Amino acid sequence: MTRKTPLLAALALGAGLLATAAQAQTLRIGLREDPDILDPTLARTYVGRIVFAGLCDKLFDINEKLQIVPQLATGYNWEGPKTLRITLRQGVKFHDGEIMDAEAVVYSLKRHMTMQGSFRRSEINTIESLDVVDPQTLRIHLKEPSAAFLSQLTDRAGMVVSPKAAEAAGKDFGTRPVCNGPFRFVERVAQDRIVLEKFPGYWDAGNVHVDRVVYLPIADSSVRLANLQSGALEVTEIAPTDIPAIKGNRALRIAVGDSLAYQSILFNVGNGSRADTPFGKDARIRRAFDLAIDRDALNQVVFEGMVTPVAQPLPPASPYYDQDFPPPQRDVEKARALLKEAGVRTPFVVEMTVPTNPELRQAAEVIQSMVAEAGFELRISSMEFASSLAAAHRGEFQAYMSAWSGRIDPDGNTWAFLHSRGASNDGRYANPEVDRLLDAARAEMDEGKRRALYDQVWPIAIGKDQSRSYLWSRKLVFGVSSKLEGFRMVPDGIVRVQGLKLD
Amino acid sequence: MGLWLLRRVGQILPTLLILSMLIFGLQQLMPGDPALIMAGEERDPAVLAEIRSELMLDRPIWAQYLAWLGKILMGDFGFSWRIRMPVGALILEKLPVTLQLGLMAFVIAVAIGVPAGILSAVYKDRPADWAANGLALAGISTPNFWLGIMMILLFSVKLGWLPPSGYVPFTEDPVQSLATTIMPAFVLGSGIAGVLMRHTRAAMLTALSQDYVRTARAKGLPERLVVAKHALRNALIPVVTLGTIELGRLLAGAVLTEQIFTIPGFGKLIVDAVFNRDYPVVQGVVMATALIFVLLSLLADLLYMAINPRLRSA
Numbered sequence: 001m002t003r004k005t006p007l008l009a010a011l012a013l014g015a016g017l018l019a020t021a022a023q024a025q026t027l028r029i030g031l032r033e034d035p036d037i038l039d040p041t042l043a044r045t046y047v048g049r050i051v052f053a054g055l056c057d058k059l060f061d062i063n064e065k066l067q068i069v070p071q072l073a074t075g076y077n078w079e080g081p082k083t084l085r086i087t088l089r090q091g092v093k094f095h096d097g098e099i100m101d102a103e104a105v106v107y108s109l110k111r112h113m114t115m116q117g118s119f120r121r122s123e124i125n126t127i128e129s130l131d132v133v134d135p136q137t138l139r140i141h142l143k144e145p146s147a148a149f150l151s152q153l154t155d156r157a158g159m160v161v162s163p164k165a166a167e168a169a170g171k172d173f174g175t176r177p178v179c180n181g182p183f184r185f186v187e188r189v190a191q192d193r194i195v196l197e198k199f200p201g202y203w204d205a206g207n208v209h210v211d212r213v214v215y216l217p218i219a220d221s222s223v224r225l226a227n228l229q230s231g232a233l234e235v236t237e238i239a240p241t242d243i244p245a246i247k248g249n250r251a252l253r254i255a256v257g258d259s260l261a262y263q264s265i266l267f268n269v270g271n272g273s274r275a276d277t278p279f280g281k282d283a284r285i286r287r288a289f290d291l292a293i294d295r296d297a298l299n300q301v302v303f304e305g306m307v308t309p310v311a312q313p314l315p316p317a318s319p320y321y322d323q324d325f326p327p328p329q330r331d332v333e334k335a336r337a338l339l340k341e342a343g344v345r346t347p348f349v350v351e352m353t354v355p356t357n358p359e360l361r362q363a364a365e366v367i368q369s370m371v372a373e374a375g376f377e378l379r380i381s382s383m384e385f386a387s388s389l390a391a392a393h394r395g396e397f398q399a400y401m402s403a404w405s406g407r408i409d410p411d412g413n414t415w416a417f418l419h420s421r422g423a424s425n426d427g428r429y430a431n432p433e434v435d436r437l438l439d440a441a442r443a444e445m446d447e448g449k450r451r452a453l454y455d456q457v458w459p460i461a462i463g464k465d466q467s468r469s470y471l472w473s474r475k476l477v478f479g480v481s482s483k484l485e486g487f488r489m490v491p492d493g494i495v496r497v498q499g500l501k502l503d
Numbered sequence: 504m505g506l507w508l509l510r511r512v513g514q515i516l517p518t519l520l521i522l523s524m525l526i527f528g529l530q531q532l533m534p535g536d537p538a539l540i541m542a543g544e545e546r547d548p549a550v551l552a553e554i555r556s557e558l559m560l561d562r563p564i565w566a567q568y569l570a571w572l573g574k575i576l577m578g579d580f581g582f583s584w585r586i587r588m589p590v591g592a593l594i595l596e597k598l599p600v601t602l603q604l605g606l607m608a609f610v611i612a613v614a615i616g617v618p619a620g621i622l623s624a625v626y627k628d629r630p631a632d633w634a635a636n637g638l639a640l641a642g643i644s645t646p647n648f649w650l651g652i653m654m655i656l657l658f659s660v661k662l663g664w665l666p667p668s669g670y671v672p673f674t675e676d677p678v679q680s681l682a683t684t685i686m687p688a689f690v691l692g693s694g695i696a697g698v699l700m701r702h703t704r705a706a707m708l709t710a711l712s713q714d715y716v717r718t719a720r721a722k723g724l725p726e727r728l729v730v731a732k733h734a735l736r737n738a739l740i741p742v743v744t745l746g747t748i749e750l751g752r753l754l755a756g757a758v759l760t761e762q763i764f765t766i767p768g769f770g771k772l773i774v775d776a777v778f779n780r781d782y783p784v785v786q787g788v789v790m791a792t793a794l795i796f797v798l799l800s801l802l803a804d805l806l807y808m809a810i811n812p813r814l815r816s817a
């Protein structure tokens with residue numbers, strides 16, 4: 001053993017030196033998991049969006065204040081309630097040298113709408129037709145007024161692929177994507193790395209300061225942290241519990257910001273036989289359950305103060321966030337009284353499905369002890385994520401800890417979940433008044449009037465019917481190398497590579 | 504001999520066929536809907552229906568099975584649903600990674616376990632023996648996960664000697680390749696080193712008490728030669744058998760180790776595929792593993808025949 005150690009150390013040292021020399025201007029970004037296919041039409045993972053931020057620009061982007069700002073577009077205007085005119089930036093090139101014009105944008109939108117297996121179709125299925133006005137202008141006709149439509153173009157539906165490359169590659173486009181972002185695709189080793197290199201023809205090339213970006217999927221958060229600490233990563237999302245480990249480290253700093261994501265407990269009120277219980281039928285019992293939860297204590301105990309307690313599906317960063325619908329204060333007396341009023345025997349048994357995840361499990365256990373004081377016996381049923389998703393879809397649950405990554409437009413956080421026809425409404429909550437308000441808000445173009453409509457939804461869907469308990473909105477926590485300048489924190493959690501500089 | 508070989512190969516085909524049914528059938532028992540997990544946060548019923556139809560999930564199981572089997576017979580393992588890469592190519596890309604890791608772990612295990620076993624047998628009931636036994640116990644009982652994290656903290660974070668995770672192919676950069684695999688290989692090998700040490704010790708103790716060893720000593724041979732030439736040779740036979748068994752276990756152990764060190768190998772491939780319900784990858788990897796084991800057992804039979812002529816007539 002002793003004879004081997006110096007040899008090992010020498011080997012390792014040599015390897016370390018080699019590594020430093022070869023990666024001089026390389027930005028390394030850690031990801032929570034390996035992204036799926038890198039085709040903007042077929043992709044669906046969150047981590048994939050982080051890679052796309054380097055590869056593919058979008059018609060519009062969002063900024064720190066959740067405002068929609070032009071990226072490949074230079075502007076837009078609504079010519080009528082159903083007609084959107086978009087003007088495009090000049091001189092935008094694809095990675096294969098082709099020019100991006102209105103034809104290319106129309107091609108990409110049509111590809112999103114018609115390609116088999118497209119995950120974009122439902123995002124932009126309000127499109128009725130598309131016109132090319134001139135090379136820099138296009139017009140989009142919608143089937144019905146949609147206030148949320150523009151926000152869809154700030155994500156993958158707004159990405160424009162090279163028509164020539166897309167035609168040539170067909171379904172395999174995602175294995176060699178050709179877009180128009182600041183970096184172009186070099187290689188991908190599944191589960192290991194995705195490598196991009198600087199694209200000299202980028203329209204905003206002056207704002208790109210690194211030569212290469214390497215995205216490294218590292219599933220374990222402590223290993224991600226170790227990579228950051230040892231200088232093998234420049235940026236990565238970290239667990240809130242890892243903050244103390246970074247605080248004492250001069251080579252690193254922490255960036256914290258609000259996210260769009262929320263965590264909720266979904267109640268089964270109408271999906272199959274599991275809804276046929278007093279818990280599923282009597283809103284007073286669910287209300288009692290909600291009142292027994294101390295969101296502030298949860299925040300402190302489980303998340304070290306790194307989440308924001310909420311009671312609505314909109315993040316506090318959203319301009320539509322309703323200040324007059326704050327998270328309720330815990331009230332055990334009232335909860336007990338509600339249970340008594342409902343005439344149920346205590347301890348009242350509720351089974352809650354929790355996807356296996358140490359953090360969620362811990363939160364569920366804290367909730368278990370909180371609601372116990374009000375007279376609930378909460379049984380936690382841990383289930384692997386994919387299984388829990390399928391079980392919820394089939395209605396095989398009473399309560400389910402369900403999270404949503406969040407959208408910048410309120411419609412994306414509400415309609416699918418609270419509308420009786422919503423595809424993600426696994427608890428089958430249905431209230432005609434809520435449906436009416438959500439439909440009206442979807443079509444209302446005036447921000448003030450729209451906000452007023454959403455403000456009416458919460459007291460009914462949450463306050464009165466308690467179809468869900470919204471618990472917290474996650475904060476984004478990034479560990480960033482001190483060598484990295486220009487890091488911007490946007491609530492969608494996507495790392496913008498433009499403007500990033502390495503010392 | 505020729506007839507025997509023919510019969511033996513003839514047995515392989517039905518074995519593989521039954522295995523393929525088992526793999527396919529077991530997978531259907533996995534809870535969770537692949538279409539739902541594929542769709543991510545998308546829940547549009549039209550999209551879900553399209554995924555099911557594209558992946559043939561809306562067809563009866565036997566139809567799915569026959570379609571899969573037909574392709575396998577043509578050498579086509581299908582495409583990963585998640586990243587749309589051919590499963591065959593993924594397997595060929597990942598297998599060498601795990602083999603390298605496994606081989607290095609095995610070398611480490613033998614390099615530590617066998618000498619430690621010899622030492623502890625030769626110095627039985629002395630401090631060297633106790634130390635070796637203590638080490639072996641630690642090696643067997645330390646969870647890979649914990650050891651892995653601790654090594655990363657020490658060698659990558661504190662000392663900065665080794666990269667904390669990732670993998671570089673040996674053909675690309677041998678030094679960097681060793682640097683990325685030495686920690687996972689050690690973690691993987693440490694448990695097996697413990698087992699090997701215990702078995703070497705037991706076998707050596709038996710060998711050292713045999714008559715031929717006493718004879719060798721009586722001839723006045725130096726103790727070093729007695730141990731190395733006479734005792735060790737004989738003691739190694741059961742150790743080699745055990746070592747080959749452990750080699751198989753090692754590949755299984757790689758699943759967790761690859762996960763900790765983010766090594767893009769066979770183990771990580773199958774774990775990620777299971778969690779993402781990427782059925783073609785799961786089926787392909789399990790089928791390929793089964794094929795390897797079946798071929799290895801055929802090879803073992805052939806080797807036994809080569810070694811032991813008495814088996815040939817059977």
